[in-house]
Amino acid sequence: MKIVTANRLSDGRVIYAGVDNQPVDRIDQASVLDDPAAEIVLAEVAGRPEVFVNPYLVEVQDRTPSGRDRLKERIRSAGPTVGHSVDLDVNGGLA
Amino acid sequence: MYRYDEFDHAVVRERVEEFADQVARRASGALTEDEFKPLRLMNGVYLQLHAYMLRVAIPYGTFNSRQMRRLAHIARTYDKGYGHFTTRTNIQYNWPALTDLPAILSDLAEVEMHAIQTSGNCIRNVTTDVFAGAAEDEIEDPRPWCEIIRQWSTIHPEFSFLPRKFKIAVIGAEKDRAAIRTHDVGLQIVKGDDGGTAFRVFVGGGQGRLPHIGQEIASAVPAADLLAYLTAILRAWNLLGRRDNIHKARIKILVASLGIDAFREEVDRHYATLRREDLRIPEDEAERIKAYFAPPPFEDLPKVSAPFDRALLADPDFARFARNNVRRHRQAGYASVVVSLKPVGGVPGDITADQMEAVADLAERYSFDELRAAYEQNLVLPHVRLDDVPAVWRALRQAGLATANADLATDVIACPGLDYCSLANARSIPVAQALSKRLADLDYQEKLGPVRINMSGCINACGHHHVGHIGVLGVDRKGEEYYQITVGGSPDEQAALGDIVGKSLPSEEVAPAIQRTLDRYLQIRAEGERFIDTVRRVGPEPFRDAIYETLDAANA
Numbered sequence: 001m002k003i004v005t006a007n008r009l010s011d012g013r014v015i016y017a018g019v020d021n022q023p024v025d026r027i028d029q030a031s032v033l034d035d036p037a038a039e040i041v042l043a044e045v046a047g048r049p050e051v052f053v054n055p056y057l058v059e060v061q062d063r064t065p066s067g068r069d070r071l072k073e074r075i076r077s078a079g080p081t082v083g084h085s086v087d088l089d090v091n092g093g094l095a
Numbered sequence: 096m097y098r099y100d101e102f103d104h105a106v107v108r109e110r111v112e113e114f115a116d117q118v119a120r121r122a123s124g125a126l127t128e129d130e131f132k133p134l135r136l137m138n139g140v141y142l143q144l145h146a147y148m149l150r151v152a153i154p155y156g157t158f159n160s161r162q163m164r165r166l167a168h169i170a171r172t173y174d175k176g177y178g179h180f181t182t183r184t185n186i187q188y189n190w191p192a193l194t195d196l197p198a199i200l201s202d203l204a205e206v207e208m209h210a211i212q213t214s215g216n217c218i219r220n221v222t223t224d225v226f227a228g229a230a231e232d233e234i235e236d237p238r239p240w241c242e243i244i245r246q247w248s249t250i251h252p253e254f255s256f257l258p259r260k261f262k263i264a265v266i267g268a269e270k271d272r273a274a275i276r277t278h279d280v281g282l283q284i285v286k287g288d289d290g291g292t293a294f295r296v297f298v299g300g301g302q303g304r305l306p307h308i309g310q311e312i313a314s315a316v317p318a319a320d321l322l323a324y325l326t327a328i329l330r331a332w333n334l335l336g337r338r339d340n341i342h343k344a345r346i347k348i349l350v351a352s353l354g355i356d357a358f359r360e361e362v363d364r365h366y367a368t369l370r371r372e373d374l375r376i377p378e379d380e381a382e383r384i385k386a387y388f389a390p391p392p393f394e395d396l397p398k399v400s401a402p403f404d405r406a407l408l409a410d411p412d413f414a415r416f417a418r419n420n421v422r423r424h425r426q427a428g429y430a431s432v433v434v435s436l437k438p439v440g441g442v443p444g445d446i447t448a449d450q451m452e453a454v455a456d457l458a459e460r461y462s463f464d465e466l467r468a469a470y471e472q473n474l475v476l477p478h479v480r481l482d483d484v485p486a487v488w489r490a491l492r493q494a495g496l497a498t499a500n501a502d503l504a505t506d507v508i509a510c511p512g513l514d515y516c517s518l519a520n521a522r523s524i525p526v527a528q529a530l531s532k533r534l535a536d537l538d539y540q541e542k543l544g545p546v547r548i549n550m551s552g553c554i555n556a557c558g559h560h561h562v563g564h565i566g567v568l569g570v571d572r573k574g575e576e577y578y579q580i581t582v583g584g585s586p587d588e589q590a591a592l593g594d595i596v597g598k599s600l601p602s603e604e605v606a607p608a609i610q611r612t613l614d615r616y617l618q619i620r621a622e623g624e625r626f627i628d629t630v631r632r633v634g635p636e637p638f639r640d641a642i643y644e645t646l647d648a649a650n651a
Contacts, residue, residue, distance in 0.1 A: 009122065011192035014144070054128060072144070076145065082522075082525050
C-alpha cells in the first residue's frame with residue numbers, strides 16, 4: 001500500500017495527503033491507498049503546487065514506511081532522532 | 096575586521112529586496128518549485144527533510160559580537176532556538192519558514208551578513224586559518240586576501256553559473272589549519288623572489304564521491320596578479336569542465352583527467368591572453384583592505400601571567416582546559432581560546448541562542464570584539480589576555496561551552512546526516528554521540544593525544560571523512576545504516592586520503608571499533624608519536640585487525 005507525501009510550501013514541513021486529499025501533518029492521518037488510487041491522488045496533489053512541494057509516493061505497511069527508504073521516511077514522519085529539536089538541553093545549554 | 100562600504104551595503108540590500116519578491120511570488124504560486132529552486136539556491140536556501148534550511152555566510156570565519164547576537168536573535172525568533180556551524184565556517188538554521196526568509200535576510204543585512212553564494216554552482220564562502228592574525232607562525236594575515244577574493248567573486252558574472260560549486264581556502268603559514276589541499280583551489284602565502292607577497296597555488300583538491308588531494312600548479316604567483324591567475328583557472332575549468340555529468344563536473348575531475356601539467360598549460364594560455372591589467376590588484380586598494388585587518392590595540396604585556404599560572408595550580412579542570420583549548424598567540428601575554436561545540440553526547444557544531452549570546456559577551460569583553468568560526472565546527476576567541484583566560488573559562492563553563500577536548504578524539508567533525516539532510520544515506524549525529532559518550536573520559540583522550548575523527552552521512556563527504564585520521568562514512572545497505580571506516584587520512588600540509596579498512600559495520604559497532612583502533616595505537620605507538628604518525632609508520636593493517644577482531648571472532 002502507498003501514501004502520498006510532500007513538503008508544505010509555506011514552511012517546508014512534511015505533509016501527507018489525507019481525507020479528501022487535504023494536507024495533514026501526521027503520517028497516521030495519511031490516506032492509505034492501493035497503487036492505482038495512489039497514482040490518482042499523486043496527480044491530484046501535484047496540481048496543487050501552492051501546498052504540495054515535490055510530492056511522491058511512500059510504500060507503507062500498517063501506516064509505517066516499509067520500502068527501501070523506510071528509515072528516511074520514518075525520520076521524516078517523526079522528526080530528527082537526536083539533537084536540539086528533540087531535546088533543547090542536549091548540548092548543556094542555559095535553558 | 097572588514098566593514099561594508101556603500102557598494103557592499105547596496106549589493107546586499109538589493110539582493111534582499113530581489114529575493115523577497117521571488118519568495119512572495121513562490122508563496123503565491125506564481126513561481127513553481129522548479130523555477131524557484133535555482134533562485135533559492137543562490138540565496139543559501141535548501142529544502143531538507145523536515146523544513147527549509149538557510150545557510151548564512153561567515154566570510155572566512157571572522158565575525159563580531161553584534162553579528163553573533165543577531166544570529167542568536169534569528170535562532171530564537173525564526174527557528175527552534177539553535178543554529179549549526181558547518182565545515183565551511185557557515186551557520187545553518189534548520190527550521191525557517193519560507194515566508195520568514197525575507198525578514199531573516201533583512202535582519203542579517205543590518206549587521207553586514209547575508210546568505211549569498213552559500214549554495215549553488217558558484218564560488219562559495221572563502222575559508223582560512225581560524226587563528227589568522229593570531230598564530231605565531233604566520234608570515235602574513237590571509238584574511239585581507241580572502242576579503243579581496245570575496246569582493247571579486249561575489250555575483251561575478253562569468254562565474255555565477257559554473258559547472259559545479261567552487262571552494263577556495265587561503266592560509267598564511269606553512270602549517271595548514273584550513274585543509275587547503277582538499278579545496279578546488281588552495282592558496283598558501285609565500286614570499287616571492289622579490290621578497291613581496293606571493294601565492295603558492297594548489298588546484299583540483301576535493302572530497303565527495305571521487306576524492307582528490309590538490310596538486311601544486313604554481314609556486315609563487317605575485318599577489319597583485321592573484322585575481323588574474325584565479326580567473327585563468329576558473330576560465331579553463333568553466334570551458335572544459337564536465338557539465339554533462341554532475342559527478343564529474345568538479346575541477347578535480349578535469350585536473351585528474353588532463354593531468355596537472357596539461358591543465359597548467361590551459362591555465363597559462365588563458366593567463367597570457369586575459370586582460371591582466373584590468374585584474375591587477377592596485378597596491379593602494381590592497382593596503383586599504385589590509386587596514387581593516389590591522390592587529391587590535393594589544394597591550395604590552397609580559398610573556399607570563401600570574402593570574403593564569405595561579406589558576407593552573409588552583410584548579411585541575413582549568414589546567415586541563417588550558418592544556419587542550421588554549422593556543423599560543425603571536426603577541427606576548429595573549430592567547431587564542433578554542434570554544435568547543437562538542438560536549439559529551441552533544442551534536443557537533445550545534446549551539447543554542449543563549450550560548451551564542453554568552454560567546455558574544457565574551458568576545459566583546461575579552462577578545463577585541465572578535466570571534467572566529469573554525470571549519471572543525473568550533474568557535475575561537477582569537478585575542479584573549481592570558482590574565483583573562485580563567486574568567487573566560489568560568490563563563491564558558493557556566494554556558495556549557497568549556498569542554499576541554501579541542502583536537503582530541505571527541506572533537507568529532509560530523510555532517511547533519513539523515514536526521515536532517517535529504518541527500519544522506521545514514522545518520523551521522525547519533526554515531527558521533529555514541530562515540531563521544533564512549534570516549535568521554537578526558538584522561539583517556541589526553542593519553543591518546545590529538546586525533547581527528549570525521550563522519551559523513553553520505554558520499555558527498557560534508558563531514559570530511561576522507562581526510563579524517565579516522566573517517567566514518569554512512570552507507571545504505573538494503574535500507575539499513577552501515578558505516579565504512581577509513582584510517583590514515585589527513586587534512587593538513589601532509590594531506591592524504593584515508594584507506595578503507597574493510598567491510599562496513601552496523602551503527603552500534605562503530606564506536607567500539609574506533610575505541611579498539613585507538614587502544615591499538617596506544618599499544619604500538621613509538622615515543623612521541625601522534626596517532627597519525629603511527630598510522631603513517633605502520634600502515635592501516637594493525638588497525639584493520641583491531642576494528643574487525645571481535646567480528647572475526649564472532650564469525651569464526
